[in-house]
Structure formats: C-alpha cells, structure tokens
Amino acid sequence: MEVTSTTRIRLLLLLLAMASGLVVFGIGSATTMPVTPVMSFSELDTAIDRGQVSRIEFREGSSTIQGTLRDGTTFQTLLPPLTTGTFAQDLVDNSPTVEVSTAARVTSTSWFALLGTVAPLLLMVVLVWVILARMNGGKAASKKFTAKTQKKQSELQDVTFADVAGANEAVLELNEIREFLTDPDRFRNIGAKIPKGVLLYGPPGTGKTLLARAVAGEAGVPFFTLAGSDFVEMFAGVGASRVRDLFEEARKQAPAIIFVDEIDAVGRHRGGSAVAGNEEREQTLNQLLVEMDGFDVETGVIFIAATNRPDVLDQALLRPGRFDRQVAVDRPDLVGRRQIVAVHAKGKPLGPDANPETIARRTPGFTGADIANLLNEAALLTARRDLAVIGQREIDDALDRVIAGPERSTTTLSDKEKQVIAYHEAGHALVGHVLPNADPIHKVSIIARGKALGWTLSLPEKDKVLRSQSELTDDMAMLLGGRIAEEIIFGEPTTGAANDIEIVSGIARSMVTEYAMSGNLGLQKFGLGVGEAYNASTTQNYSDQMAEKIDDEIRRLIDNAAELARQILTVHRDVLDHMAAELIEHETLDKDALTTIFARLTSVSAAAGSSHDASLDLRHLN
Ligand code: ADP
Ligand code: MG
Ligand code: ZN
Numbered sequence: 061m062e063v064t065s066t067t068r069i070r071l072l073l074l075l076l077a078m079a080s081g082l083v084v085f086g087i088g089s090a091t092t093m094p095v096t097p098v099m100s101f102s103e104l105d106t107a108i109d110r111g112q113v114s115r116i117e118f119r120e121g122s123s124t125i126q127g128t129l130r131d132g133t134t135f136q137t138l139l140p141p142l143t144t145g146t147f148a149q150d151l152v153d154n155s156p157t158v159e160v161s162t163a164a165r166v167t168s169t170s171w172f173a174l175l176g177t178v179a180p181l182l183l184m185v186v187l188v189w190v191i192l193a194r195m196n197g198g199k200a201a202s203k204k205f206t207a208k209t210q211k212k213q214s215e216l217q218d219v220t221f222a223d224v225a226g227a228n229e230a231v232l233e234l235n236e237i238r239e240f241l242t243d244p245d246r247f248r249n250i251g252a253k254i255p256k257g258v259l260l261y262g263p264p265g266t267g268k269t270l271l272a273r274a275v276a277g278e279a280g281v282p283f284f285t286l287a288g289s290d291f292v293e294m295f296a297g298v299g300a301s302r303v304r305d306l307f308e309e310a311r312k313q314a315p316a317i318i319f320v321d322e323i324d325a326v327g328r329h330r331g332g333s334a335v336a337g338n339e340e341r342e343q344t345l346n347q348l349l350v351e352m353d354g355f356d357v358e359t360g361v362i363f364i365a366a367t368n369r370p371d372v373l374d375q376a377l378l379r380p381g382r383f384d385r386q387v388a389v390d391r392p393d394l395v396g397r398r399q400i401v402a403v404h405a406k407g408k409p410l411g412p413d414a415n416p417e418t419i420a421r422r423t424p425g426f427t428g429a430d431i432a433n434l435l436n437e438a439a440l441l442t443a444r445r446d447l448a449v450i451g452q453r454e455i456d457d458a459l460d461r462v463i464a465g466p467e468r469s470t471t472t473l474s475d476k477e478k479q480v481i482a483y484h485e486a487g488h489a490l491v492g493h494v495l496p497n498a499d500p501i502h503k504v505s506i507i508a509r510g511k512a513l514g515w516t517l518s519l520p521e522k523d524k525v526l527r528s529q530s531e532l533t534d535d536m537a538m539l540l541g542g543r544i545a546e547e548i549i550f551g552e553p554t555t556g557a558a559n560d561i562e563i564v565s566g567i568a569r570s571m572v573t574e575y576a577m578s579g580n581l582g583l584q585k586f587g588l589g590v591g592e593a594y595n596a597s598t599t600q601n602y603s604d605q606m607a608e609k610i611d612d613e614i615r616r617l618i619d620n621a622a623e624l625a626r627q628i629l630t631v632h633r634d635v636l637d638h639m640a641a642e643l644i645e646h647e648t649l650d651k652d653a654l655t656t657i658f659a660r661l662t663s664v665s666a667a668a669g670s671s672h673d674a675s676l677d678l679r680h681l682n
Contacts, residue, residue: 101137103137104127104135104137108151108155111130113129113130113155114128114130114158115158115159116159116160118160218277219270219273219277220277220278221234221235221278222403224267224270224274225400225402225403226392226393226396226397226398226399226400226428227266227267227392227396227428229388230267230387230388230389231274233387234258234274234275234364234387237254237255237258237317238275238278238279240254241279241281241360241362242279242281244360248358254362255362255383255384255385256352256363256384257352257363257364257365257382257383258362258365259367259377259383259387260364260365260387260389261367261370261386261388261389262368262389262391263368263391264368264429265428265429266390266392266427266428267389267427267428267429268366268367268389269321270428271366272285272321272364272366275317275319279317281316281317282313283316284306284316284319285318285319285320286302286319286321287320287322287325288320288322288325288326288327299326299340299341299343299344300343300344300346301347302344303344303347303348304347304351307351307354307355307361310361311359311361314360314361315362316362317362317363317364318361318362319364320363320364320366321365321366322366322367323365323366323373324367324368324369324372324373325341326341326344326348327345327365327367327373327374327377328372328373328374329372329373329374348377349377349382352382353381353382365383370386391425392427392428394424394522395420397419397423397426397431398416398419398420401419401420401431402416404432405435408435408438408450409448410449410450411450411451411452413452414449414450414454414455418452418455419431419434422459423459424519425520430462433462434455434458434459434462437462438450438454438455438457438458439454440458441457441458442454460503460505460517461509464509464510464515464517465510465512466509466510467508467509468508473513477513478506478644479644480550480554480556482641482643482644483545483546483549483550484542484543484545484546484556485504485505485506485542485643486545486643487541487542487544487545487546487625487629487636488504488516488539488541488542488545489501489516489541489639489649489654490629490635490636490639491537491538491540491624491625491628491629492534492538493658494628494632494661495534495537495538495628497528497530497533498534498537498538499519499520499535500519500520500521501516502517502518502519502651502654503516503517503649504517504639505517505643505647505648505649506643506644506647506648507647512559513556516542529577532567532571532575532577533617533620535567536567536617536621537621537622537624537625537628539563539564539621540557540561540564540618540621540625541625541629542556542557542560543561543622544622544625547626548626548629548633564618564621565618568614568617568618568621569614571617572610572613572614573585573587573610574586578613578614580609580613581606581609581610586602586606586610587599587602588600632661634660635657635658635661638657
C-alpha cells in the first residue's frame with residue numbers, strides 16, 4: 061500500500077496524540093488552526109543539501125522540529141524516532157550554513173532524563189513507526205540511512221587514484237568511468253555504450269573498497285555508498301525499499317555513483333541454500349535487478365560493487381546489461397608491491413637497508429592491506445626502539461609478527477616440550493631445504509607466536525602463479541617433516557602437527573580431485589563446487605567406487621610425502637640433531653645461521669660419498 065509522506069506524518073501525529081491521551085483535537089478544529097507546512101524528513105534532507113534551509117530549531121522533548129527556509133517560510137518536520145540527537149549533531153558538523161538552535165541540543169545525558177518522562181510515549185512512537193514502515197514498504201525507516209549516505213561523502217573525497225598502487229588495470233577501467241561521469245556527452249555523441257555496472261572482485265585487502273573511494277574522489281559527483289549487510293535488515297521489505305530509495309536518490313542527483321561494498325551479502329545466488337530467512341535477501345536482490353534494468357546511459361548513474369566471493373553471486377547479476385564490466389583486483393606482483401610500499405612509506409622514513417625493492421621481494425603473496433599493516437608494525441617497532449628510521453631489522457621483525465602473530469612467552473614450556481618443538485621445526489626446515497622444489501627456508505624459531513608454538517618461515521623466491529606437481533609434492537613432505545622428526549626422535553607423535561596435517565590433507569585432496577595429479581584416475585575433476593550444486597548433499601558427482609579410489613589416491617600421496625620426509629631426516633640425522641640443539645640454545649635461527657648449519661649437509665655428503673644426491677633421488681620414489 062502506498063501512503064504519501066504527508067498523510068503518513070499526519071496519521072502518525074494523530075495516532076500519537078490519541079495514544080498518549082495528551083492532546084485531543086477534532087477534525088474541524090484542526091482545519092481552522094493556522095497550519096505550518098509539513099516537510100517530510102527526506103524532503104528536509106534534500107533541502108539541507110541544496111542549501112535552502114537557513115535555520116532549524118529543536119525543542120526539548122519533542123521530535124518535531126521547526127525550521128525556516130532561506131525565503132522566510134517556516135515549516136515543521138517530524139524526525140524519525142531516536143534520530144533527534146544524531147541529526148542535530150550531524151547538522152552542526154556537516155551543514156555550516158544551517159543555523160541550529162541550541163536551546164535543546166540533545167546530548168546523551170538529556171536524552172536519558174527525557175527517557176524517564178516520555179518513555180511510554182516514545183515506545184508508542186517507535187511502535188507506530190514500525191507499523192507504518194511495514195505498511196509503506198519500509199520507506200520511512202530508510203530515510204535515516206539516506207542521511208548517513210550523504211554524510212560519508214566528505215570523508216570519501218580525499219582518496220584519489222594516486223593512493224592506489226599496483227592495480228593499473230582496475231584503475232584504467234575505473235578512469236574510463238570517471239571520464240564518462242565528468243563529460244557524458246562526449247561519450248553519448250559518438251554512441252559509445254558505457255557500462256551500467258562494474259564489479260570489482262578479488263581477495264580481501266587488495267584495495268577494492270579503496271578503488272571505489274578513489275573514483276568518488278576523482279569524479280567529484282555524488283557518491284552513495286552502502287555495505288551489502290546494510291540491506292539485510294530486521295524488517296521485511298526494508299532491504300528492497302532501501303534499494304529503491306538508493307537508486308531514486310542517485311537518479312535525482314545524476315550523474316552519480318552508487319557503490320555497494322561486499323555485495324555477496326545480498327547477491328548470493330537464489331534458492332541455493334536451505335537456510336531460512338532468505339526471503340528478505342531475495343526480495344532485496346530482485347529489487348536490485350529491477351533497478352539495474354531500469355536505468356541506462358541517459359540516466360548517468362553508474363553502479364559499482366565489490367566482492368571477495370564472485371563465485372557465490374547470483375548468475376542474474378552477472379548477465380550482460382547488469383555488471384557488464386567485471387574487473388579482477390588481484391594480489392600485486394613484485395612491481396605492484398614496490399609501488400604500494402612507496403605509497404604507504406610516505407611519512408615513514410625508511411633506512412638505507414630497507415628500501416621498497418627489498419621489502420617487495422620479501423613479501424610475495426602479500427596484499428596491499430598486508431603491506432600497509434607490515435609497514436605500520438615496522439614503524440611501531442621503530443618508535444618503541446627509539447630509532448630515527450625504519451631499518452631492515454624492524455621490517456624483519458614486523459614480518460614475523462604479521463605472518464605468525466605476536467610473540468608469546470614460552471616460560472610455561474617444559475624442557476621436554478621445548479625439545480619436541482625444536483625437533484619438529486628442525487624437521488620442517490631440513491626437509492624443506494633438501495628438497496629442490498620446496499620454497500627456501502628463511503627463518504626457524506621456537507618462540508611461540510599467535511597460535512603456533514614454533515614456526516618455520518619459507519618464502520618463494522619469486523611470485524608464483526602456477527604450482528607444479530613436484531612443488532606440491534615437496535611442500536607436502538616439508539609440511540610432514542615436523543611430525544616425522546617427532547616420531548623418529550621421540551618414538552611417538554604429539555598433537556603439535558595438527559595444522560600441518562590439515563594443510564597436507566587439503567593439498568593432497570586438491571591434487572587428486574581438482575588438478576588430476578594422482579596419475580591413476582585420468583584427467584577428471586571430482587566433485588561440484590559452490591554454486592554448481594543444487595544443495596550441499598549433491599556435491600558428489602561420481603560413483604561410490606570412485607569415492608573409494610579417490611580416498612586411496614589421497615592416502616597414497618600423503619604416505620609418499622611422509623616416506624620422503626622420513627628418508628631425508630634419517631639420512632641427515634646428525635644435521636637434524638645439530639639444528640635442534642642450536643634452536644634450543646638460540647631460539648631463533650635466521651638465514652645466516654641456517655646457511656652455516658646447512659653447510660654441514662654438503663660436507664657430510666661429501667664425506668659419506670653421495671648421500672645428498674641420494675636424497676634428491678628420493679623424490680622420485682613413488
Ligand atoms: P578490499 O576492499 O579489497 O578488501 P581495502 O580497499 O579495504 O581492500 O584495502 C584495505 C587497505 O589496504 C586500504 O585502505 C589501503 O590502506 C591498503 N591497500 C590495499 N590495496 C592497496 C593498493 N593497491 N594500494 C595502496 N594501498 C592498498
Ligand atoms: Mg572491502
Ligand atoms: Zn609444524
């Protein structure tokens with residue numbers, strides 16, 4: 061049912077008056093009273109933005125405000141419940157041209173006093189408001205949120221494309237959007253079709269939100285931003301009506317940008333899961349689709365959305381005519397990371413040994429957010445150590461912290477536990493070093509960090525997009541090196557390898573089911589992914605006999621990796637013992653210390669003939 065805003069407010073006042081029993085007026089007397097024009101909250105909002113309002117007066121204990129327009133006319137507006145305080149503050153903060161009468165500027169304390177006396181009344185207001193909100197498809201309740209959208213604009217505008225590094229393709233794509241918004245006719249005149257929707261997708265922390273904010277900063281057009289979760293609200297119908305309001309408002313102020321962050325919260329494919337309470341989300345999504353179809357190049361509104369999970373999005377969103385541009389925002393490569401370091405090192409003096417190049421080399425796989433975090437940690441350490449510039453040491457320590465978590469005290473460990481941890485980590489490091497396709501070992505430590513009691517840091521030498529079969533095999537052996545060392549030395553394992561085992565199981569399963577690397581099951585993919593299956597129970601698209609074979613293959617791969625680790629550790633037992641002893645003494649071994657320890661491998665193998673070569677052959681055991 062549609063109710064116009066004015067009737068709605070009248071109705072609300074009437075209901076209020078009746079409910080509270082404070083005022084009773086007949087219809088006859090109301091018409092003869094001098095009537096001040098009533099402006100709805102959203103009209104007021106627009107009027108304030110357009111600079112048409114000169115003065116607003118808040119009255120103690122009343123949710124009706126008196127206002128004066130620049131042309132002298134006075135008006136009355138009823139504020140949505142509980143917004144009075146924030147609205148007054150918002151006005152003071154954001155609309156310097158509006159004179160706010162401070163007689164009853166509502167502070168939190170006066171609110172409490174107020175609550176005592178008018179609590180029942182307020183309760184009524186809220187109730188009536190909720191009822192009306194539902195009647196009117198949530199239109200009323202969503203006004204508050206429009207105001208919030210507006211407010212964010214000012215803080216958004218200081219981000220520019222210069223703040224986004226290493227994402228050149230995405231910037232190029234979005235720059236085109238900016239050009240269109242600044243001069244739409246140039247594009248229209250030659251019949252160029254500008255996309256309606258741009259979907260930014262990629263792992264968390266790669267700068268998707270940052271990019272969208274930069275477009276706003278660059279384009280200088282109204283920018284409406286919301287997170288997907290804002291749509292999923294408590295009242296039925298509110299999400300859909302928010303979408304409607306959002307597009308309506310954007311259309312009014314076109315050219316404009318609408319940005320919905322984390323759109324997967326609303327845009328998950330419909331009917332995919334059996335979880336209850338999806339109806340609201342589906343309604344919202346449907347409304348979103350309707351709105352996207354309802355505007356075109358002429359409208360001058362561009363819809364940008366971001367997600368970490370493009371795989372779960374409803375296919376309807378991705379059809380041409382909706383998000384016709386899909387821009388991948390990926391983890392940066394070496395050059396990108398160097399640029400990101402440069403951006404985030406502004407105002408943070410780097411020492412000569414900690415230049416962007418070295419930092420970029422040490423951080424493969426890091427996202428922009430990871431790098432920002434790393435530099436901040438390094439700056440904190442530098443300040444704590446009272447140094448003038450950030451050195452390589454601070455970067456190194458920050459890196460450990462960022463990767464493995466903050467250090468924990470190990471005083472509660474018994475000597476035996478310390479030994480187990482030392483052998484476990486030495487096992488990882490030794491197997492990783494001996495195998496040619498595992499990533500080089502940078503650091504080994506038995507100082508607890510985060511959830512790990514000890515840790516071994518191995519970093520690839522360069523960025524990798526592809527992993528070969530032998531790399532995966534060697535990685536598995538390195539991961540199992542810890543557990544196997546425990547077994548060899550102490551005769552029984554501890555619970556310390558749980559995480560290693562989890563990762564190994566994942567690698568082996570993927571090798572068999574996704575990469576067809578088991579060698580025995582042909583070039584097939586086994587199992588359906590998210591979005592491919594109708595529901596969780598139909599992910600198995602193979603026979604039960606095949607399921608058995610898959611399990612056997614996974615088992616075989618893991619057994620082989622364990623055997624490989626066992627042979628290496630047995631052959632190089634002396635180096636393992638030496639490294640564990642060094643770890644117990646020094647707790648952390650860096651690259652130099654490791655090089656010295658590993659040097660024994662070559663001298664030992666030279667003395668023993670060819671044991672090092674033998675270990676290389678081991679890889680080919682099946
Ligand atoms: P996403 O939305 O992709 O999860 P964000 O945009 O929220 O990532 O990034 C978080 C923070 O990480 C940014 O505010 C910025 O400080 C930093 N950051 C991420 N990517 C970049 C980049 N490409 N260039 C510069 N800083 C970045
Ligand atoms: Mg984000
Ligand atoms: Zn381990």
